[in-house]
Amino acid sequence: MAVSISRSQRPQTEDRERKAESKVGAFSMLAFRLRQALTQPGTYVGLLGIISMVLLWYVLTELLALPRFNKLPGPVAVWKEFTSRTPTYGISIYTPDYYMHIFWSVWRVTQAFFWATILGVPLGLFMGWRKTFRDYTFPILEIVRPIPVLAWVPIAILMFSGIASREAPIIFLTFLAAFYATVLNTMLGVESIDEVYFRAARCLGAKPRHIFFRVVLPGALPFIFTGLQIGVGVGWFSLVAAEMLSGEYGLGFLIWDSYVLSQFQVIIIAMVTLGVIGYFFSAAIRIVGNILMQWTERGSV
C-alpha cells in the first residue's frame, strides 16, 4: 500500500462544488436528526412524562382536591383561562397584555445577555490566556460572585436611579447573573485548551493576536457556549426576581401581581410561559453554537 504522490492541480470549481455539497450535508443531517428524534422512543417517552405530570397535577388539584393542593389552580382551570377570549383576569393568548409581558421580559433578558456576552467573553478569554491578568482579576471575581444577585438590589437601584429608572436596575441584575457564568466558563474554556496548540501556533510564526483569534477564541468556544447557556438560564432567574421587586411589565411582575390580586390561574400561565421561553432561549444558543462549532459536531457523526 504505497502512497501515491500525484502532481495534479486541483481546479477551483471543484472546490466550490465541495463547499456546496457540505452545506447540503448539513441540511440533510438536520433532517436526519429530526427523523431520528421522531422515530426514537426517547421523544415519546419524554412526552409521556410531561402528560403524566399534568395528569398528576389534575388529580391532586381538581379531581381529589387534596389539602394543600385545593387552593392551587388545576390544569383545566388554567387551560380554560389561557384559551378564553374573555379571560376572567385579563391574561390569555387573546389578550395583548400577555404578549406585552412576554415582550418586556424577553427584551430585558436579551439586553442583559447581550452585555454579558460582549463584556464577559473577552474578559474570560483574557483571564484564561494571560496569567498575570488572571492573578489580578480572579480573586475579585471569586469574592463578588458568591454574593446573591438579590443582595445587589439596593445598590442597583441607587446606581441607576437617574437613568431609565425602572429598566436599568432590572437589566443590571439580570446581566450580573449571566455575566459571572459567562466569564467563568470562558476562562475555564481557555484553560482547557491543550498547550500543544499554543506551541504549534508559535512554531508556525503566529503573533499574539493570531493566537488570540485563531487558538484562544475557537478553542474556548465549546465552554463559552456552555457558559452562555448557563448564563441565560440564571439570567431568567434573576430577571423574574428583579421584576417582582420593581417593574410594571414582565412575566416576573405578572406572577407577583397576580399573587397579590389572588389571580392564581395567571401565575401558572406566566410560569409555564417562562419555562417554554427559557427552553427556546437555551435551544437557540445551542443551535448557534452547533453552527459555529461544526468541527465538534461533524466529528461525532
Added chain:
Amino acid sequence: MSNNPSQSSAPAPEGAISIRNVSKIYDPEGVNVLAVDNCSIDIAPGEFCVIVGPSGCGKTTLLNAIAGFHNITHGEILLDGKAICTPTYTAPPGSERIVVFQNGALFPWSTILDNVAFGPIVQGTATKREAEEAAHRLLAELGLPDIANRYPNELSSGMRRRVEIARALINSPKVLLLDEPFRAMDALTKGVAQEFLLQVFDRVRKTVFFITHDLEEALFLADHILVMTTRPGRIKCALKVDLPRPRTFHVRASKRYLELKSEIFAAVREEAAKAFAAGERELA
C-alpha cells in the same frame, strides 16, 4: 552503498544543527534532575537524524530546546552557525524550526485547508488567497487533494499526521522536528505514514530531527541514529545508516538492513537491560 545524502547529494544549503555540550537540569522544588547531560550532536543540512531512547531519557527536552520552548542549563545549540539556544538566550519558536507533535496538533476547529494555510497567513508572507492556493497545491502534491474542507477529527490518525507534515512544509522550514509522531498508530498505519515521510523527505531534503523509542523505525528512516541513555540523558552511541534512498518497505527485508539491525540491537542491549532493570520502559 554510498547513498548517504548528507555527503553525496545534499542540495539543501541550510539547516545545520549543532548541539554542543548541552545539559539541562530541571529544578522543581530544589531537587535537581539532570535531564540531559553533556550532549553533543552535529546534524548536517538535509540529514535525517533519529534520536532513539527510552521514555524519559531527555530526547524531548533536546527537541524542545531546539524548537525554542525552553532554555538549557549548559552548552549551546546552533542553527547554521547562529546560536538559537544558550543558558541565557532562547530564540523564540519560529517557522524555520517546525515541530510535529507526538499526539498531533492540528487545530481541531479549523479545516484542513485553514490548518495548512495557517503559517504563511500569520507570518504575513502570503495573502489568504495565495496561502490557500499554495495549500491546495501542496495537498495535491502530497496525494491528499480531497480533504481540504474537512475537519481534523474526520480524518484517520495517519491522514492527520500527513496533513501536519504538510502544514509544516508549506513554510519551507530549515528543520523539521518530529516528536514521536507515529507513536500512537497501529503497525499498518505506521508503516504507511513512515513511507509517506520518506517520500516527502526525498523530495524536500530538509534537515529532520526525529525522536522515537522504536529502533526499527529509526533504522528505516534515518541517515544517522543516535542512541540516548536514560537519566542522565547521554548519547551512548551513534550509527550511520547507509541504506540506499529512496527507501520503501522492501528495504526492511534487505540483508544490509538486517545487519544494521543486529548491530544496533547489540549496541543498545546493555542499555535496554539497564533501563528495564530500573523499571523504565524497555527500549524498542
